[in-house]
Amino acid sequence: MTERKNTEQHKARQQKLKEKVDQKIANAQTEQGIFQVITGNGKGKSTSGFGVVARAVGHGLQAKVVQFIKGTWDCGERNLLEQHNVEFAVMKTGFTWETQDREADTLAAKLVWQEAKKYLADDSVDLVLLDEITYMVSYHYIDVEEVIEAIKNRPAMQSVIVTGRGAHRLLIELADTVSEVKNVKHAFDAGIKAQRGFDY
Amino acid sequence: MTERKNTEQHKARQQKLKEKVDQKIANAQTEQGIFQVITGNGKGKSTSGFGVVARAVGHGLQAKVVQFIKGTWDCGERNLLEQHNVEFAVMKTGFTWETQDREADTLAAKLVWQEAKKYLADDSVDLVLLDEITYMVSYHYIDVEEVIEAIKNRPAMQSVIVTGRGAHRLLIELADTVSEVKNVKHAFDAGIKAQRGFDY
Numbered sequence: 001m002t003e004r005k006n007t008e009q010h011k012a013r014q015q016k017l018k019e020k021v022d023q024k025i026a027n028a029q030t031e032q033g034i035f036q037v038i039t040g041n042g043k044g045k046s047t048s049g050f051g052v053v054a055r056a057v058g059h060g061l062q063a064k065v066v067q068f069i070k071g072t073w074d075c076g077e078r079n080l081l082e083q084h085n086v087e088f089a090v091m092k093t094g095f096t097w098e099t100q101d102r103e104a105d106t107l108a109a110k111l112v113w114q115e116a117k118k119y120l121a122d123d124s125v126d127l128v129l130l131d132e133i134t135y136m137v138s139y140h141y142i143d144v145e146e147v148i149e150a151i152k153n154r155p156a157m158q159s160v161i162v163t164g165r166g167a168h169r170l171l172i173e174l175a176d177t178v179s180e181v182k183n184v185k186h187a188f189d190a191g192i193k194a195q196r197g198f199d200y
Numbered sequence: 201m202t203e204r205k206n207t208e209q210h211k212a213r214q215q216k217l218k219e220k221v222d223q224k225i226a227n228a229q230t231e232q233g234i235f236q237v238i239t240g241n242g243k244g245k246s247t248s249g250f251g252v253v254a255r256a257v258g259h260g261l262q263a264k265v266v267q268f269i270k271g272t273w274d275c276g277e278r279n280l281l282e283q284h285n286v287e288f289a290v291m292k293t294g295f296t297w298e299t300q301d302r303e304a305d306t307l308a309a310k311l312v313w314q315e316a317k318k319y320l321a322d323d324s325v326d327l328v329l330l331d332e333i334t335y336m337v338s339y340h341y342i343d344v345e346e347v348i349e350a351i352k353n354r355p356a357m358q359s360v361i362v363t364g365r366g367a368h369r370l371l372i373e374l375a376d377t378v379s380e381v382k383n384v385k386h387a388f389d390a391g392i393k394a395q396r397g398f399d400y
Contacts, residue, residue: 058276076258
């Protein structure tokens with residue numbers, strides 16, 4: 001009898017939950033491209049962005065990726081997605097910490113930002129991933145107002161994802177969806193080496 | 201002169217940061233598979249998991265996906281990844297909220313968990329994504345101790361990702377890396393409809 005009562009209670013709870021969710025779905029009817037910011041100090045921000053690109057490509061949509069930092073690394077996602085005609089624009093100097101040359105980095109950032117602006121103006125592009133652009137904004141390599149302008153004026157059905165720590169307040173304000181990835185704990189801090197195919 | 205001084209300060213700051221990071225990299229030398237939990241109420245947990253699968257596949261590794269909830273939906277990631285020989289085990293009843301039948305759901309969960317256990321015992325498998333298994337544990341469809349046991353006893357170099365809200369404390373404890381995705385804001389709450397290729 002208790003088992004049966006539990007089952008009924010469970011069913012009632014689930015029914016209530018379902019009604020709430022169905023109501024929310026019914027209320028959400030605006031069709032438009034979504035601007036999402038994925039920020040915070042935890043692992044999985046770029047990964048999440050690449051996951052959306054994989055999803056879009058799986059539905060036959062056009063996606064473009066602009067990599068502002070990790071682009072010159074051996075990149076599993078790029079290996080896969082380039083096979084599916086996802087175009088990558090990659091910042092030429094690679095990881096800023098390795099180069100430490102502010103002028104060269106600024107030029108490289110501005111150069112790849114030109115590519116990003118082309119994607120953001122092209123209505124045949126369904127999804128643009130601006131991977132780790134937040135750092136370019138924090139370092140003043142790229143002007144935040146220019147980024148805001150380009151995202152605001154993009155084609156109506158185009159979606160945009162910005163990833164990276166410390167997203168600028170203006171980007172957060174403009175975004176439709178903001179996720180913050182928090183680092184609860186990390187294998188790296190326990191002395192475990194970054195694993196190819198998992199961490200990069 | 202100020203511009204030059206700024207550049208030098210920037211360089212010094214970056215040098216310090218680089219030394220710290222290099223030291224951490226030098227200290228992290230343990231080679232092993234990583235167990236990661238991606239939890240929290242924000243958007244992008246499964247997406248992040250699928251991003252790691254895409255990365256692994258891009259490096260030619262063997263990955264398996266077990267989907268405990270969203271499996272019967274039209275799924276962009278699956279469309280893409282199945283083209284690259286990623287095997288999916290999918291829970292048969294689909295989304296629990298739609299079925300609301302505790303007995304059927306429990307059976308379906310236990311059935312797909314058998315598949316998951318096979319992957320977790322197979323050392324030709326480099327990565328296993330247990331997508332949304334946390335709900336199965338919360339609802340007591342699958343025993344948490346059994347999940348812990350299978351993950352503990354997996355092949356040494358195999359990595360595992362668990363996604364879903366409200367990850368059980370024992371999963372968090374066992375994990376090498378835990379990320380919590382927080383919902384800062386969500387397009388859905390502003391009345392924007394979920395977009396194919398972006399949200400699913």
